[in-house]
Amino acid sequence: MEERRLGPVVGLGTWNTFGGDAATARGVVEAALEAGCRLFDSSPMYAGAERSLGAALASRRSEVQVATKIWTGSVDEGRRQYEDQVAWFGRVDIEQIHNLQSWEDHLPWLERERDEGRIDSLGVTHYAASRFGELERALRTGRFDVVQLPLNPQERESERELLPLAAELGVAVIVMRPLGEGSLLRRSPPAEVLEELGVDTWPQALLKWALSDKRVDVVIPATTRPEHARANAAAGEPPWFDAQQRELVERFAA
Numbered sequence: 001m002e003e004r005r006l007g008p009v010v011g012l013g014t015w016n017t018f019g020g021d022a023a024t025a026r027g028v029v030e031a032a033l034e035a036g037c038r039l040f041d042s043s044p045m046y047a048g049a050e051r052s053l054g055a056a057l058a059s060r061r062s063e064v065q066v067a068t069k070i071w072t073g074s075v076d077e078g079r080r081q082y083e084d085q086v087a088w089f090g091r092v093d094i095e096q097i098h099n100l101q102s103w104e105d106h107l108p109w110l111e112r113e114r115d116e117g118r119i120d121s122l123g124v125t126h127y128a129a130s131r132f133g134e135l136e137r138a139l140r141t142g143r144f145d146v147v148q149l150p151l152n153p154q155e156r157e158s159e160r161e162l163l164p165l166a167a168e169l170g171v172a173v174i175v176m177r178p179l180g181e182g183s184l185l186r187r188s189p190p191a192e193v194l195e196e197l198g199v200d201t202w203p204q205a206l207l208k209w210a211l212s213d214k215r216v217d218v219v220i221p222a223t224t225r226p227e228h229a230r231a232n233a234a235a236g237e238p239p240w241f242d243a244q245q246r247e248l249v250e251r252f253a254a
């Protein structure tokens with residue numbers, strides 16, 4: 001297996017958090033940047049989040065990687081989405097095809113952008129295990145550098161086929177929903193368990209659980225709160241969990 005290509009790092013997701021609310025975006029993005037976050041994920045689907053993210057990154061844009069998406073069945077509309085992204089971000093570092101939508105139609109024009117050096121990497125995403133077969137088919141074309149998939153102690157279907165395939169092909173892995181959209185945070189284990197894991201908070205334990213799988217490059221928790229962005233970023237540092245510590249996290253997430 002090759003070395004991890006992008007990580008291990010904690011990035012920031014932007015679904016359902018600030019949308020077009022530029023002030024909230026500024027607070028969260030500034031806190032994430034201060035805490036060392038260097039990868040930001042967005043999409044045209046996220047109700048204005050791309051524009052707010054671009055404005056919030058401002059003069060720090062060159063220090064980070066922007067991973068965003070093309071989300072449309074039309075190539076013309078896809079190109080328009082890309083033009084908007086170039087206006088907001090200057091360039092797109094990682095361009096992903098959102099939820100596999102018309103991926104075979106978008107690939108040729110996106111590959112031209114990548115081959116001419118305007119995009120660094122191409123990726124493809126899906127959130128549903130029922131579509132993992134098609135995600136695998138897309139990866140096997142050898143035309144993608146990155147895959148974005150769900151992984152957390154309650155959602156582990158990607159471990160069966162997709163993660164081994166990504167490792168075999170040298171495709172970088174970005175993990176969506178690392179906190180189960182917040183559903184894994186309803187209760188936290190006692191302080192002595194967090195101490196045994198060497199973390200301060202339960203969300204950090206869940207983020208570290210995913211990053212401790214060497215096939216994973218990036219986790220992208222989303223938040224509306226600057227203090228959460230700060231705490232989450234701290235999970236991007238080693239030491240990583242061993243098998244026993246991962247099992248402990250799984251027990252408390254069950």
Ligand SMILES: NC(=O)c1ccc[n+]([C@@H]2O[C@H](COP(=O)([O-])OP(=O)(O)OC[C@H]3O[C@@H](n4cnc5c(N)ncnc54)[C@H](OP(=O)(O)O)[C@@H]3O)[C@@H](O)[C@H]2O)c1
Binds near residue numbers: 098220225227
């Ligand atoms: N198909 C796709 O391509 C796809 C699908 C799903 C997701 N994604 C990407 O993956 C990202 C992450 O997934 P997600 O947003 O669905 O879920 P998630 O990151 O697993 O969970 C987000 C939830 O966790 C809470 N949270 C975050 N940090 C916390 C902390 N330190 N303490 C307490 N609560 C915390 C947030 O609430 P607070 O606001 O209160 O912090 C929010 O409700 C998305 O934002 C998006 O960028 C992509």
